Amino acid sequence: MNIAVLGAQWGDEGKGKIVDLLTPSFEVVARYQGGHNAGHTVYVNGKKFVLHLIPSGILHPGVTCVIGNGVVVDPQALFKEVDTLKELGVEVGDRLVISNKAHLILPYHRELDVLSEARRGDRKIGTTSRGIGPAYEDKIGRRGVRVGDLAETSSETTLVDAIRANVEARNHLIKDSKMDWQKVLDDLREAWKRLKPWVKDVSLYLDQARRAGKSTMYEGAQGTLLDIDHGTYPYVTSSNATIGGVCTGLGVGAGAINGVLGVAKAYSTRVGEGPFPTELNDAIGQRLRDTGMEFGASTGRPRRCGWYDAVAVRYAVRVNGIDALALTKLDVLDGLEEIKICTSYSCNGASMQELPSDLGQLAACQPVYESIEGWTEPTKSVRRFADLPAGARRYIARLEEVTGVPAGIVSTGSDRDDTIVRDDSVVARWFARD
Ligand code: GDP
Ligand code: IMO
Ligand code: MG
Secondary structure (H helix, E strand, O other), X not given: OOEEEEEOOOOOOOHXXXXXXXXXXXXXXXXXXXXXXXXXXXXXOOEEEXXXXXXXXXXXXXXXXXXXXXXXXXXXXXXXXXXXXXXXXXXXXXXXXXXXXXXXXXXXXXHHHHHXXXXXXXXXXXXXXXXXXXXXXXXXXXXXXXXXXXXXXXXXXXXXXXXXXXXXXXHHHOOOOOOOHHHHHHHHHHHHHHHHHHEEOHHHHHHHHHHOXXXXXXXXXXXXXXXXXXXXXXXXXXXXXXXXXXXXXXXXXXXXXXXXXXXXXXXXXXXXXXXXXXXXXXXXXXXXXXXXXXXXXXXXXXXXXXXXXXXXXXXHHHHHOOOEEEEEOHHHXXXXXXXXXXXXXXXXXXXXXXXXXXXXXXXXXXXXXXEEEOOOOOOOOOOOHHHOOHXXXXXXXXXXXXXXOOEEEEEOXXXXXXXXXXXXXXXXXHHOOO
16 A cells, blocks of 8 residues: 655644654655655654654555655755754665655755745744755756756756756856855766665556565655645745655656545644644633743744634545544543634634635634533543543544544644544555455
8 A cells, every 4th residue: 555644734733753663664765845845853762753755654664655856955954954863863774765856955945945934024924044945946948957957968058068067057146156066066066976875766666566565654744734735925945745745746647646644733733834724812812822832943933823624624524535533632632622623714894614715815714613611531641542531532523524534543642643544444455455
Protein backbone atom coordinates (compact mmCIF):
# COMPACT_ATOMS: atom_id res chain seq x y z
CA MET A 1 0.00 0.00 0.00
CA ASN A 2 1.17 3.49 -0.85
CA ILE A 3 -0.51 6.10 1.31
CA ALA A 4 -0.44 9.90 1.22
CA VAL A 5 -0.40 11.76 4.54
CA LEU A 6 -1.25 15.44 4.17
CA GLY A 7 -2.55 18.43 6.09
CA ALA A 8 -6.29 19.07 6.10
CA GLN A 9 -6.10 22.55 7.69
CA TRP A 10 -3.54 25.39 7.67
CA GLY A 11 -0.43 23.32 8.37
CA ASP A 12 1.09 22.16 11.67
CA GLU A 13 -1.64 19.55 12.08
CA GLY A 14 0.86 17.03 13.45
CA LYS A 15 1.83 15.43 10.12
CA GLY A 16 5.35 14.75 11.39
CA LYS A 17 4.10 12.75 14.35
CA ILE A 18 1.68 10.72 12.21
CA VAL A 19 4.26 10.03 9.47
CA ASP A 20 6.75 8.88 12.11
CA LEU A 21 4.13 6.66 13.71
CA LEU A 22 3.16 4.95 10.44
CA THR A 23 6.68 4.63 9.01
CA PRO A 24 7.26 1.05 10.27
CA SER A 25 4.72 -0.08 7.64
CA PHE A 26 6.74 1.47 4.79
CA GLU A 27 10.16 1.08 3.21
CA VAL A 28 10.19 4.56 1.64
CA VAL A 29 8.88 7.97 2.80
CA ALA A 30 8.76 10.68 0.12
CA ARG A 31 8.22 14.45 0.44
CA TYR A 32 6.54 15.92 -2.63
CA GLN A 33 6.43 19.72 -2.15
CA GLY A 34 7.45 22.68 -0.01
CA GLY A 35 10.86 23.31 1.43
CA HIS A 36 12.39 24.14 4.78
CA ASN A 37 9.42 26.39 5.52
CA ALA A 38 7.99 23.18 7.01
CA GLY A 39 8.62 22.26 10.62
CA HIS A 40 7.59 18.74 11.58
CA THR A 41 8.07 17.92 15.24
CA VAL A 42 8.45 14.36 16.41
CA TYR A 43 8.95 13.21 19.99
CA VAL A 44 10.40 9.77 20.59
CA ASN A 45 10.68 8.74 24.25
CA GLY A 46 10.73 12.39 25.25
CA LYS A 47 13.48 13.32 22.77
CA LYS A 48 12.55 16.10 20.36
CA PHE A 49 13.33 16.09 16.63
CA VAL A 50 12.29 18.87 14.25
CA LEU A 51 12.37 17.93 10.57
CA HIS A 52 12.22 20.61 7.87
CA LEU A 53 13.24 19.11 4.53
CA ILE A 54 13.93 15.52 5.37
CA PRO A 55 10.82 13.33 5.66
CA SER A 56 9.81 12.40 9.19
CA GLY A 57 10.41 8.71 8.40
CA ILE A 58 14.16 9.24 8.84
CA LEU A 59 14.05 8.38 12.55
CA HIS A 60 13.43 4.73 11.68
CA PRO A 61 16.61 2.88 10.67
CA GLY A 62 16.46 1.17 7.29
CA VAL A 63 13.85 3.53 5.83
CA THR A 64 14.79 5.50 2.73
CA CYS A 65 13.67 9.13 2.61
CA VAL A 66 13.04 10.86 -0.68
CA ILE A 67 12.96 14.56 -1.56
CA GLY A 68 10.95 14.91 -4.76
CA ASN A 69 11.22 17.28 -7.69
CA GLY A 70 8.30 19.27 -6.27
CA VAL A 71 10.40 20.30 -3.26
CA VAL A 72 12.66 23.37 -3.28
CA VAL A 73 16.02 22.64 -1.70
CA ASP A 74 18.33 25.00 0.15
CA PRO A 75 21.55 22.97 0.30
CA GLN A 76 22.83 24.70 3.43
CA ALA A 77 19.54 24.11 5.26
CA LEU A 78 19.68 20.47 4.23
CA PHE A 79 23.24 19.99 5.47
CA LYS A 80 22.36 21.66 8.76
CA GLU A 81 19.47 19.29 9.20
CA VAL A 82 21.59 16.22 8.42
CA ASP A 83 24.22 17.41 10.92
CA THR A 84 21.64 18.13 13.64
CA LEU A 85 20.16 14.67 13.17
CA LYS A 86 23.62 13.14 13.53
CA GLU A 87 24.16 15.02 16.80
CA LEU A 88 20.89 13.52 17.99
CA GLY A 89 22.06 10.03 17.04
CA VAL A 90 20.27 9.65 13.70
CA GLU A 91 22.51 8.75 10.78
CA VAL A 92 21.14 9.85 7.41
CA GLY A 93 24.00 8.22 5.48
CA ASP A 94 22.82 6.74 2.21
CA ARG A 95 19.15 6.69 3.24
CA LEU A 96 18.42 9.94 1.44
CA VAL A 97 17.42 10.31 -2.22
CA ILE A 98 17.08 13.79 -3.74
CA SER A 99 15.51 14.42 -7.12
CA ASN A 100 17.82 15.79 -9.78
CA LYS A 101 14.81 17.85 -10.89
CA ALA A 102 14.25 19.58 -7.54
CA HIS A 103 14.82 23.33 -7.76
CA LEU A 104 17.39 25.09 -5.61
CA ILE A 105 16.74 27.91 -3.17
CA LEU A 106 19.59 30.37 -3.72
CA PRO A 107 20.70 33.26 -1.50
CA TYR A 108 18.87 35.87 -3.61
CA HIS A 109 15.59 34.02 -3.11
CA ARG A 110 15.77 34.68 0.61
CA GLU A 111 16.50 38.37 -0.02
CA LEU A 112 13.62 38.63 -2.47
CA ASP A 113 11.24 36.93 -0.02
CA VAL A 114 12.01 39.53 2.65
CA LEU A 115 11.80 42.43 0.19
CA SER A 116 8.53 41.23 -1.28
CA GLU A 117 7.00 41.04 2.19
CA ALA A 118 8.24 44.54 3.03
CA ARG A 119 6.75 45.86 -0.20
CA ARG A 120 3.35 44.38 0.62
CA GLY A 121 3.26 46.25 3.93
CA ASP A 122 -0.09 45.64 5.63
CA ARG A 123 -0.93 43.02 3.05
CA LYS A 124 2.10 40.88 3.83
CA ILE A 125 1.67 37.10 3.67
CA GLY A 126 3.67 36.42 6.82
CA THR A 127 6.03 34.02 5.04
CA THR A 128 8.73 32.04 6.78
CA SER A 129 11.40 34.18 4.96
CA ARG A 130 13.07 31.04 3.64
CA GLY A 131 12.96 32.12 -0.03
CA ILE A 132 10.25 29.59 -0.87
CA GLY A 133 8.02 31.81 -3.03
CA PRO A 134 10.83 33.36 -5.12
CA ALA A 135 12.39 29.91 -5.73
CA TYR A 136 9.09 28.60 -7.08
CA GLU A 137 8.69 31.82 -9.10
CA ASP A 138 11.98 31.06 -10.85
CA LYS A 139 10.88 27.49 -11.45
CA ILE A 140 7.62 28.53 -13.09
CA GLY A 141 9.42 31.40 -14.87
CA ARG A 142 11.72 28.79 -16.45
CA ARG A 143 14.89 30.35 -15.13
CA GLY A 144 15.40 28.17 -12.05
CA VAL A 145 18.47 26.14 -11.24
CA ARG A 146 17.89 22.48 -10.49
CA VAL A 147 19.87 20.15 -8.25
CA GLY A 148 20.93 18.11 -11.30
CA ASP A 149 22.41 21.22 -12.93
CA LEU A 150 25.12 21.18 -10.28
CA ALA A 151 26.63 18.12 -12.01
CA GLU A 152 27.66 20.54 -14.80
CA THR A 153 27.21 17.88 -17.45
CA SER A 154 24.70 19.74 -19.63
CA SER A 155 25.99 21.16 -22.87
CA GLU A 156 22.72 23.07 -23.29
CA THR A 157 23.21 25.72 -20.58
CA THR A 158 26.12 25.96 -18.24
CA LEU A 159 25.75 26.43 -14.51
CA VAL A 160 28.15 29.37 -14.75
CA ASP A 161 25.88 31.16 -17.24
CA ALA A 162 22.74 30.43 -15.29
CA ILE A 163 24.13 31.66 -11.97
CA ARG A 164 25.72 34.73 -13.49
CA ALA A 165 22.55 35.68 -15.38
CA ASN A 166 20.30 35.11 -12.37
CA VAL A 167 22.48 36.94 -9.85
CA GLU A 168 23.05 39.88 -12.18
CA ALA A 169 19.34 40.14 -12.92
CA ARG A 170 18.61 40.21 -9.17
CA ASN A 171 21.28 42.83 -8.57
CA HIS A 172 19.39 45.05 -11.03
CA LEU A 173 16.12 44.31 -9.30
CA ILE A 174 17.22 44.79 -5.70
CA LYS A 175 18.34 48.31 -4.83
CA ASP A 176 21.98 48.45 -3.74
CA SER A 177 22.40 44.71 -4.13
CA LYS A 178 25.92 43.68 -5.11
CA MET A 179 25.70 39.93 -4.72
CA ASP A 180 28.81 38.25 -6.09
CA TRP A 181 27.75 35.57 -8.59
CA GLN A 182 31.16 33.91 -8.44
CA LYS A 183 30.76 33.30 -4.69
CA VAL A 184 27.27 31.88 -5.23
CA LEU A 185 28.71 29.57 -7.88
CA ASP A 186 31.67 28.50 -5.73
CA ASP A 187 29.37 27.70 -2.82
CA LEU A 188 27.16 25.60 -5.07
CA ARG A 189 30.13 23.69 -6.47
CA GLU A 190 31.22 22.99 -2.92
CA ALA A 191 27.69 21.91 -1.97
CA TRP A 192 27.52 19.55 -4.94
CA LYS A 193 30.37 17.46 -3.53
CA ARG A 194 28.19 16.60 -0.56
CA LEU A 195 24.88 16.41 -2.41
CA LYS A 196 26.00 14.24 -5.30
CA PRO A 197 25.70 10.76 -3.73
CA TRP A 198 22.07 11.44 -2.85
CA VAL A 199 20.92 12.74 -6.21
CA LYS A 200 18.86 10.43 -8.44
CA ASP A 201 15.93 10.19 -10.80
CA VAL A 202 13.20 9.97 -8.14
CA SER A 203 10.37 8.90 -10.44
CA LEU A 204 12.44 5.93 -11.58
CA TYR A 205 13.56 5.15 -8.04
CA LEU A 206 9.98 5.06 -6.75
CA ASP A 207 8.81 2.94 -9.66
CA GLN A 208 11.56 0.44 -9.06
CA ALA A 209 10.74 0.39 -5.34
CA ARG A 210 7.10 -0.31 -6.16
CA ARG A 211 7.96 -3.11 -8.56
CA ALA A 212 10.18 -4.62 -5.88
CA GLY A 213 7.16 -4.78 -3.58
CA LYS A 214 8.19 -1.88 -1.36
CA SER A 215 5.59 0.50 0.08
CA THR A 216 5.93 4.26 -0.05
CA MET A 217 4.32 6.88 2.15
CA TYR A 218 3.92 10.30 0.54
CA GLU A 219 4.49 13.05 3.09
CA GLY A 220 2.88 16.44 2.62
CA ALA A 221 4.08 19.72 4.06
CA GLN A 222 1.88 22.73 4.93
CA GLY A 223 -1.83 22.06 4.52
CA THR A 224 -4.79 22.18 2.14
CA LEU A 225 -5.74 25.77 3.04
CA LEU A 226 -2.15 26.86 2.29
CA ASP A 227 -2.14 25.21 -1.16
CA ILE A 228 -1.24 27.58 -4.00
CA ASP A 229 -4.37 26.63 -5.98
CA HIS A 230 -6.87 25.46 -3.40
CA GLY A 231 -5.85 27.50 -0.37
CA THR A 232 -6.85 30.97 0.77
CA TYR A 233 -4.94 32.67 -2.05
CA PRO A 234 -2.82 34.82 -1.88
CA TYR A 235 -2.30 33.94 1.81
CA VAL A 236 -0.82 30.59 0.91
CA THR A 237 2.52 28.94 0.26
CA SER A 238 3.81 28.54 -3.30
CA SER A 239 3.31 24.82 -3.90
CA ASN A 240 0.60 22.16 -4.11
CA ALA A 241 0.24 20.67 -0.66
CA THR A 242 -2.91 18.88 -1.85
CA ILE A 243 -3.03 15.41 -3.36
CA GLY A 244 -2.19 16.38 -6.95
CA GLY A 245 1.22 17.45 -5.68
CA VAL A 246 2.09 13.79 -5.07
CA CYS A 247 1.94 12.96 -8.79
CA THR A 248 3.63 16.11 -10.06
CA GLY A 249 6.08 16.41 -7.18
CA LEU A 250 7.40 12.85 -7.38
CA GLY A 251 6.66 11.65 -10.89
CA VAL A 252 4.24 8.87 -9.92
CA GLY A 253 0.90 7.98 -11.48
CA ALA A 254 -2.48 8.29 -9.79
CA GLY A 255 -2.58 4.50 -9.45
CA ALA A 256 0.44 4.71 -7.16
CA ILE A 257 -1.72 6.33 -4.47
CA ASN A 258 -3.83 3.73 -2.67
CA GLY A 259 -5.18 5.84 0.16
CA VAL A 260 -5.25 9.36 1.51
CA LEU A 261 -4.94 10.15 5.20
CA GLY A 262 -5.73 13.74 6.14
CA VAL A 263 -4.27 15.10 9.37
CA ALA A 264 -6.40 17.58 11.33
CA LYS A 265 -6.16 19.01 14.81
CA ALA A 266 -9.11 18.78 17.13
CA TYR A 267 -9.22 22.59 16.82
CA SER A 268 -7.67 25.00 14.28
CA THR A 269 -4.47 27.00 14.05
CA ARG A 270 -2.87 29.23 11.49
CA VAL A 271 0.55 30.89 11.44
CA GLY A 272 1.03 33.92 9.21
CA GLU A 273 -1.60 36.24 7.81
CA GLY A 274 -4.85 35.56 5.99
CA PRO A 275 -8.49 34.76 6.73
CA PHE A 276 -9.24 32.37 9.56
CA PRO A 277 -12.98 32.32 10.27
CA THR A 278 -12.90 30.49 13.63
CA GLU A 279 -10.00 32.48 15.11
CA LEU A 280 -10.41 33.24 18.81
CA ASN A 281 -8.82 36.47 20.01
CA ASP A 282 -9.84 35.80 23.57
CA ALA A 283 -8.96 33.81 26.66
CA ILE A 284 -9.97 30.53 25.02
CA GLY A 285 -7.68 31.21 22.05
CA GLN A 286 -4.89 31.92 24.51
CA ARG A 287 -5.75 28.76 26.46
CA LEU A 288 -5.45 26.66 23.25
CA ARG A 289 -2.12 28.32 22.42
CA ASP A 290 -0.70 27.73 25.90
CA THR A 291 -1.93 24.17 26.35
CA GLY A 292 -1.22 23.16 22.75
CA MET A 293 2.17 24.93 22.82
CA GLU A 294 1.18 26.58 19.57
CA PHE A 295 4.37 28.25 18.44
CA GLY A 296 5.83 27.74 14.94
CA ALA A 297 8.33 24.88 14.70
CA SER A 298 10.33 26.79 12.06
CA THR A 299 9.99 30.43 13.06
CA GLY A 300 8.82 30.30 16.69
CA ARG A 301 5.92 32.65 15.90
CA PRO A 302 2.80 32.27 18.04
CA ARG A 303 0.12 30.43 16.09
CA ARG A 304 -3.35 31.91 15.80
CA CYS A 305 -5.85 29.51 17.43
CA GLY A 306 -9.56 28.82 17.07
CA TRP A 307 -12.30 26.20 17.10
CA TYR A 308 -12.49 23.28 14.67
CA ASP A 309 -13.69 24.49 11.29
CA ALA A 310 -15.66 21.64 9.74
CA VAL A 311 -16.34 23.72 6.60
CA ALA A 312 -12.59 23.91 5.97
CA VAL A 313 -11.95 20.24 6.78
CA ARG A 314 -14.90 19.11 4.63
CA TYR A 315 -13.36 21.12 1.81
CA ALA A 316 -10.01 19.37 2.38
CA VAL A 317 -11.78 16.01 2.31
CA ARG A 318 -13.26 16.85 -1.09
CA VAL A 319 -10.18 18.42 -2.69
CA ASN A 320 -7.88 15.58 -1.63
CA GLY A 321 -10.25 12.62 -1.66
CA ILE A 322 -9.39 11.98 1.98
CA ASP A 323 -10.39 8.46 3.11
CA ALA A 324 -9.83 8.98 6.81
CA LEU A 325 -8.54 11.58 9.22
CA ALA A 326 -5.87 11.42 11.87
CA LEU A 327 -7.32 13.63 14.58
CA THR A 328 -4.50 15.14 16.62
CA LYS A 329 -4.15 17.11 19.87
CA LEU A 330 -7.41 15.92 21.36
CA ASP A 331 -5.77 16.20 24.80
CA VAL A 332 -5.43 19.97 24.37
CA LEU A 333 -9.22 20.23 24.79
CA ASP A 334 -9.17 18.34 28.13
CA GLY A 335 -10.94 20.27 30.84
CA LEU A 336 -12.82 22.72 28.65
CA GLU A 337 -16.43 23.05 29.76
CA GLU A 338 -17.72 23.75 26.30
CA ILE A 339 -16.24 22.99 22.88
CA LYS A 340 -17.49 24.48 19.64
CA ILE A 341 -17.56 23.14 16.10
CA CYS A 342 -18.06 25.47 13.15
CA THR A 343 -20.45 23.63 10.84
CA SER A 344 -21.27 26.41 8.36
CA TYR A 345 -20.62 30.09 7.76
CA SER A 346 -22.93 33.03 7.69
CA CYS A 347 -21.95 35.55 5.05
CA ASN A 348 -23.92 38.80 4.74
CA GLY A 349 -26.98 37.04 6.04
CA ALA A 350 -26.66 33.99 3.78
CA SER A 351 -25.84 30.54 5.12
CA MET A 352 -22.83 28.92 3.44
CA GLN A 353 -21.98 25.24 3.66
CA GLU A 354 -18.91 25.48 1.41
CA LEU A 355 -15.66 27.42 1.63
CA PRO A 356 -15.91 30.43 -0.72
CA SER A 357 -13.01 30.92 -3.12
CA ASP A 358 -13.30 34.70 -2.99
CA LEU A 359 -11.03 36.02 -0.28
CA GLY A 360 -13.20 39.02 0.52
CA GLN A 361 -16.21 36.79 0.94
CA LEU A 362 -14.27 34.41 3.18
CA ALA A 363 -13.05 37.31 5.28
CA ALA A 364 -16.68 38.40 5.72
CA CYS A 365 -17.80 34.93 6.83
CA GLN A 366 -18.90 34.47 10.41
CA PRO A 367 -18.65 30.97 11.84
CA VAL A 368 -21.89 29.25 12.79
CA TYR A 369 -21.19 27.06 15.79
CA GLU A 370 -22.74 24.12 17.46
CA SER A 371 -21.81 23.60 21.04
CA ILE A 372 -20.64 20.33 22.57
CA GLU A 373 -20.23 19.61 26.23
CA GLY A 374 -16.57 19.10 27.18
CA TRP A 375 -15.09 16.38 29.39
CA THR A 376 -13.29 16.50 32.70
CA GLU A 377 -11.31 13.24 32.71
CA PRO A 378 -8.02 13.55 30.77
CA THR A 379 -7.54 12.05 27.33
CA LYS A 380 -3.82 12.78 27.59
CA SER A 381 -1.81 9.65 26.70
CA VAL A 382 -4.92 7.46 26.42
CA ARG A 383 -4.04 4.65 24.04
CA ARG A 384 -7.34 2.75 23.63
CA PHE A 385 -10.44 4.27 22.13
CA ALA A 386 -12.65 2.64 24.73
CA ASP A 387 -10.64 4.36 27.48
CA LEU A 388 -11.46 7.84 26.21
CA PRO A 389 -14.01 9.77 28.27
CA ALA A 390 -17.54 9.51 26.85
CA GLY A 391 -17.55 13.26 26.09
CA ALA A 392 -14.41 12.94 23.97
CA ARG A 393 -15.89 10.00 22.08
CA ARG A 394 -19.04 12.05 21.43
CA TYR A 395 -16.93 14.92 20.13
CA ILE A 396 -15.03 12.61 17.75
CA ALA A 397 -18.29 11.02 16.55
CA ARG A 398 -19.72 14.46 15.79
CA LEU A 399 -16.58 15.48 13.90
CA GLU A 400 -16.91 12.33 11.83
CA GLU A 401 -20.51 13.25 11.01
CA VAL A 402 -19.78 16.83 10.01
CA THR A 403 -16.70 16.00 7.93
CA GLY A 404 -18.09 12.81 6.41
CA VAL A 405 -14.98 10.72 7.05
CA PRO A 406 -13.87 8.49 9.92
CA ALA A 407 -11.19 9.46 12.41
CA GLY A 408 -9.04 6.37 11.87
CA ILE A 409 -6.31 7.67 14.17
CA VAL A 410 -6.69 9.73 17.33
CA SER A 411 -3.63 11.37 18.84
CA THR A 412 -3.59 12.13 22.56
CA GLY A 413 -0.10 13.49 23.10
CA SER A 414 3.06 14.44 21.27
CA ASP A 415 4.88 11.17 21.90
CA ARG A 416 4.86 8.43 19.30
CA ASP A 417 3.03 6.10 21.66
CA ASP A 418 0.28 8.54 22.63
CA THR A 419 -1.87 7.39 19.75
CA ILE A 420 -4.96 5.31 19.06
CA VAL A 421 -5.23 3.50 15.71
CA ARG A 422 -8.84 2.39 15.60
CA ASP A 423 -9.18 -1.35 14.90
CA ASP A 424 -12.32 -1.06 12.85
CA SER A 425 -11.10 1.74 10.59
CA VAL A 426 -9.89 1.92 7.01
CA VAL A 427 -6.50 2.92 8.44
CA ALA A 428 -6.18 -0.36 10.34
CA ARG A 429 -7.11 -2.20 7.13
CA TRP A 430 -4.39 -0.37 5.19
CA PHE A 431 -1.80 -1.60 7.60
CA ALA A 432 -3.14 -5.07 8.34
CA ARG A 433 -0.42 -7.61 7.74
CA ASP A 434 -1.50 -10.87 6.11
P1 GDP B 1 3.38 19.36 11.36
O1 GDP B 1 4.03 20.52 10.74
O2 GDP B 1 2.05 19.04 10.75
O3 GDP B 1 4.26 18.14 11.44
O4 GDP B 1 3.06 19.78 12.86
P2 GDP B 1 4.07 20.55 13.86
O5 GDP B 1 5.10 19.60 14.30
O6 GDP B 1 4.50 21.83 13.28
O7 GDP B 1 3.06 20.94 15.03
C1 GDP B 1 2.39 19.97 15.75
C2 GDP B 1 2.83 20.08 17.22
O8 GDP B 1 1.91 19.37 18.01
C3 GDP B 1 4.18 19.44 17.51
O9 GDP B 1 4.83 20.17 18.49
C4 GDP B 1 3.84 18.04 17.99
O10 GDP B 1 4.80 17.53 18.89
C5 GDP B 1 2.56 18.32 18.72
N1 GDP B 1 1.60 17.21 18.73
C6 GDP B 1 1.29 16.33 17.73
N2 GDP B 1 0.27 15.53 18.09
C7 GDP B 1 -0.07 15.91 19.35
C8 GDP B 1 -1.09 15.48 20.26
O11 GDP B 1 -1.89 14.60 19.99
N3 GDP B 1 -1.15 16.15 21.46
C9 GDP B 1 -0.29 17.14 21.78
N4 GDP B 1 -0.45 17.74 22.97
N5 GDP B 1 0.66 17.57 20.96
C10 GDP B 1 0.77 16.97 19.76
P1 IMO C 1 4.26 22.57 8.07
O1 IMO C 1 4.74 21.59 7.03
C1 IMO C 1 2.21 26.31 8.89
C2 IMO C 1 2.78 29.55 6.02
C3 IMO C 1 3.54 30.77 6.44
C4 IMO C 1 2.83 31.82 5.60
C5 IMO C 1 2.56 31.09 4.31
C6 IMO C 1 3.58 31.35 3.20
O2 IMO C 1 5.09 22.60 9.29
O3 IMO C 1 2.81 22.37 8.33
P2 IMO C 1 6.11 30.55 2.85
O4 IMO C 1 7.33 30.75 3.67
O5 IMO C 1 5.76 29.13 2.61
O6 IMO C 1 6.10 31.35 1.56
O7 IMO C 1 4.90 31.19 3.73
O8 IMO C 1 2.56 29.70 4.64
N1 IMO C 1 3.51 28.26 6.21
C7 IMO C 1 3.20 27.36 7.14
N2 IMO C 1 2.28 27.40 8.13
N3 IMO C 1 2.96 25.20 8.71
C8 IMO C 1 3.86 25.13 7.70
O9 IMO C 1 4.51 24.01 7.39
C9 IMO C 1 4.04 26.26 6.88
N4 IMO C 1 4.84 26.55 5.84
C10 IMO C 1 4.50 27.78 5.43
O10 IMO C 1 3.41 31.03 7.82
O11 IMO C 1 1.59 32.13 6.18
MG1 MG D 1 4.81 22.39 11.26
